[in-house]
Amino acid sequence: MLAMYQNVFPFLLQGLWQTFVISMLAIFFGSLVGAFVGLGRARGNRWTVRGFGAYVHMLRGTPFLVQIYIVYFVLPTTNLAVFQLTSFQAAVIALSLYTSTYVAEIVSAAIEAVPRGQNEAAQAHGFNGFQTLWYVVLPQSFKMMMPPMGGVYVLVIKNTAVLSVIGVTELVREANVSIQRFPSFILSVFLLVALMYFCYCYPVLRLTRWAEKKWGGLHLNV
């Protein structure tokens, strides 16, 4: 048993590292793109609202597994050089797009949730559109984005487990590969995998909880 753990552990750590790198990159890029899309959905003109709406619904309405298939297997068949992606690149891009749609919905909902009176009051004080958004609406909506964001990030981390279909050796893949050499320890290995996921996801949830407390969470100071 101990020998098995000694043998398997370094491989699992390698997988955890891959899971960590891909999910962190996806969370970073997904949040950036998502914030932009969310802002466009809540405050843009008719065309950005419709265009970004189509983007969000198309990605949220299809399974992630199909999305990574398309990014990795279908796009390269166009023979365009820009789509000749490695497994790692395809994984980060697909997961970032996926993340961005969830972040966008949270951002736009949080902006919409700021009472209309806040906007009107700002405009009455002579703020222009950008100033209203930057000084009045965003600081308040930011507090409301925190709790659901933690949930989305954890979802993204756990979704990396699907990436093995395009040849990414993340944590679950490393576990499956290691089990081939120790078939009777399947339960112990997956228990260890679950523990590793927990050790990664739990701090992320704590962090958002901490941010929520620090910056006020759902309660508006109106």
Place this chain on the structure above:
Amino acid sequence: MNKMQRILPLVTSVVALLGMTSLSVSAQDVVETMSKTGVLHVAVQTQGPPISFVDKNGQRTGLAVEIVKGLAEASGLTLDLLDYDWKGLIPAVLSKKADFIAADMTPTQKRALKLNFTIPIFYSEVLSISMNNKGFKSWRDLNKQGVSIGVVQASSYVDMVKNFMPNATLKEFAGGGPSVAQAVASGRVDAAVMDRGGAMQYVKVYPGMQILDDVIRKEPLAFALRPDETHLLQYLNNYIRFIQTDGELDRLLAYWWNSTAWEKDHK
């Protein structure tokens, strides 16, 4: 999962369709490309020893992998092994990510509709396993109402159970051989159908597990490639015939398949 199963064939056909349309634009012989770039891209699956796995040193090895290594060496090419999940293998070769698939894929007639297969490299025996206390002697005892049989999802064993044991209940498991063996050991299924390589592994590590008498069928194993790659097919067949006659394949089979000699070096 049902939803995915319905969508996957669709995606695969889209991949295939796009792959074909792009081919008409730039028809280039893949063997020519290989000799120009000096790299051989091969899709493998980590289905487990002794066919294809990652050994204790983190090196990818196994019978299928060693055959491909020999091919690359004989051709003076660098080998680029791409590791995919079972579901990713056929899309990988159709979308040209890989030149061919070196896995334990059985050239079934249905697969041959979509893919080209090399001549069989060797034949694997399909067996059944169960726990001693179930009282089965041969796989023929499994063909009864109320007996459940586990197999790897979407493997050729699915059809085999349906054909040879129509009265039994079939259960498919994702996650490869180890999860099927675990299902047998924990009593989730009464028996399982798999190849000899896997079965020999599992009866060793699970006390009370046994291989049932009689071989269900012999299955040819071959490499798979895109249907239009005739030069590549000849190139691969040429190598297979070569190692079949010069004794190299017999040496590999003796080490990986017909004995457990590989275990002390790699396990």
